[in-house]
Amino acid sequence: MHTNAAIIGVGQSAYTRRPQPEQSTHTFIRDAVVTALKDAEIDAGDVDGMAVASFSLAPDAGVDLAWKLGLSLRWLMQDTNGGSSAMNMLGHALRGVESGAASVILVVGGDATGLGGYAKVAANFNIVTQLHLAPLGHGGPNGVYALVTSRQMKKYGLMKSDYGHLAIAQRAWAAHNPYAVYRTPLTMEEYLAAPLVADPLSRYDCVPVVAGAQAIIVAHPDRCPRGRAPVRVRAHRASFNYDNQEGDGLQTGISTFAAELWQAAGMRPHDIDLVSIYDDYPTMVLAQLNDLGLIGDGDLARFARRDIGEKRFPLNTWGGMLSAGQPGGPAGGLNGISEAVLQLQHRAGARQVKDARLAVATGYGMTMYRYGGTAAAAVLEQME
Amino acid sequence: MNRGIGIWRCAQCRTGFFPQRLLCARCHGESFEPDRVHEAVVEEVSIIRHMLGQTDWQPRRIASVRTAEGLSLTVGLTDDSAPGTVIELFEQDTAPFGAAKK
Numbered sequence: 482m483h484t485n486a487a488i489i490g491v492g493q494s495a496y497t498r499r500p501q502p503e504q505s506t507h508t509f510i511r512d513a514v515v516t517a518l519k520d521a522e523i524d525a526g527d528v529d530g531m532a533v534a535s536f537s538l539a540p541d542a543g544v545d546l547a548w549k550l551g552l553s554l555r556w557l558m559q560d561t562n563g564g565s566s567a568m569n570m571l572g573h574a575l576r577g578v579e580s581g582a583a584s585v586i587l588v589v590g591g592d593a594t595g596l597g598g599y600a601k602v603a604a605n606f607n608i609v610t611q612l613h614l615a616p617l618g619h620g621g622p623n624g625v626y627a628l629v630t631s632r633q634m635k636k637y638g639l640m641k642s643d644y645g646h647l648a649i650a651q652r653a654w655a656a657h658n659p660y661a662v663y664r665t666p667l668t669m670e671e672y673l674a675a676p677l678v679a680d681p682l683s684r685y686d687c688v689p690v691v692a693g694a695q696a697i698i699v700a701h702p703d704r705c706p707r708g709r710a711p712v713r714v715r716a717h718r719a720s721f722n723y724d725n726q727e728g729d730g731l732q733t734g735i736s737t738f739a740a741e742l743w744q745a746a747g748m749r750p751h752d753i754d755l756v757s758i759y760d761d762y763p764t765m766v767l768a769q770l771n772d773l774g775l776i777g778d779g780d781l782a783r784f785a786r787r788d789i790g791e792k793r794f795p796l797n798t799w800g801g802m803l804s805a806g807q808p809g810g811p812a813g814g815l816n817g818i819s820e821a822v823l824q825l826q827h828r829a830g831a832r833q834v835k836d837a838r839l840a841v842a843t844g845y846g847m848t849m850y851r852y853g854g855t856a857a858a859a860v861l862e863q864m865e
Numbered sequence: 866m867n868r869g870i871g872i873w874r875c876a877q878c879r880t881g882f883f884p885q886r887l888l889c890a891r892c893h894g895e896s897f898e899p900d901r902v903h904e905a906v907v908e909e910v911s912i913i914r915h916m917l918g919q920t921d922w923q924p925r926r927i928a929s930v931r932t933a934e935g936l937s938l939t940v941g942l943t944d945d946s947a948p949g950t951v952i953e954l955f956e957q958d959t960a961p962f963g964a965a966k967k
Contacts, residue, residue: 600918
């Protein structure tokens with residue numbers, strides 16, 4: 482348990498599907514940083530640590546960003562783990578503050594690739610993708626997770642409409658999130674009628690790429706603004722290359738540490754009030770929930786139909802990336818953490834989960850060949 | 866076009882790998898010998914109907930396939946092979962493809 486470090490502020494930029502010429506990864510990151518510092522009531526001059534992740538910051542590195550933000554630091558890291566970067570950076574930041582390496586750490590992620598730029602990122606994601614997947618016209622992660630989804634449907638007896646329950650429920654949450662790019666209610670008829678992107682994935686199964694950025698501030702809990710409870714992390718775990726890409730991808734790296742995560746948190750899955758699950762595809766939401774033990778009996782179909790379809794389970798209460806948008810994997814992961822913080826501080830407005838005190842958030846990413854190779858999770862708690 | 870797909874076999878424990886590794890994931894041996902696999906069974910198929918940033922995209926078929934020794938590969942399909950079909954594998958440059966065995 483992290484007792485001398487906590488999340489004391491969150492902030493984000495606007496999200497947009499089509500950034501304007503004067504907007505860039507850097508300007509979105511600036512906007513998120515300004516908002517997070519204001520939220521934490523921290524002066525920029527007090528920031529002495531920064532963690533950053535982005536697919537489109539290059540050729541700038543973290544130190545260039547620090548320079549352009551006017552931050553002089555004694556602790557700096559840059560994370561390259563895509564969808565689990567946010568969670569990974571959170572863990573490093575907590576340890577950085579607790580060890581005394583820094584006192585106020587800004588954790589930020591953002592991207593503004595545009596759709597064409599994202600396609601280039603997807604086709605050049607790693608050497609294996611360049612050599613063996615892109616020449617097939619594999620469609621980037623959509624093609625990869627289309628195959629994983631078919632496998633999941635076969636293994637668990639899932640129907641297409643089961644994934645629709647997740648997309649529809651998250652869209653209902655997004656209606657209360659002014660930052661979400663898609664807020665109009667989605668019906669099952671619309672979901673099922675949507676054009677196929679990569680069979681069996683259709684439009685609402687594929688995360689919409691947006692430009693935007695997210696930031697959080699990690700510091701000693703005493704620095705949290707008055708009248709607001711800091712959010713501490715009861716347990717944090719991560720996994721990298723858990724199976725050498727030799728499995729079926731239906732279990733994630735979370736499966737390697739879930740039991741240890743709950744034990745370290747002193748909690749059980751059913752103690753949790755809400756969950757933020759990295760949702761680039763509904764398939765991987767179900768896989769991560771199952772790995773965490775949040776689908777008690779492992780009946781994914783019943784969980785989708787009953788717990789999600791009947792809105793019994795507060796999942797991705799900002800609308801998830803599927804409705805709010807994915808500003809690159811790193812900021813997408815930070816979005817889930819930020820939402821958990823807002824919920825635990827009872828600042829989530831119309832989407833507030835009543836009496837929320839405990840949340841679990843995950844990150845999942847780096848589609849190395851057949852599925853993602855990185856995963857991380859944290860149990861977050863509202864401090865008394 | 867080359868028949869079969871090139872894989873890398875650990876010189877020490879004989880485990881086959883695709884894509885190429887630096888150390889064997891089984892025994893951490895550092896030497897590999899080139900080998901080829903020629904057949905696989907189709908397990909899952911997808912049709913890529915839309916590609917970000919492309920306006921004149923023509924649908925393409927990809928598949929997850931498994932070789933007799935258990936290697937899972939992602940290949941392009943050049944025909945209508947469905948799950949369960951035994952396919953012949955071939956390479957175009959570094960890209961693996963397959964079509965139903967004649």
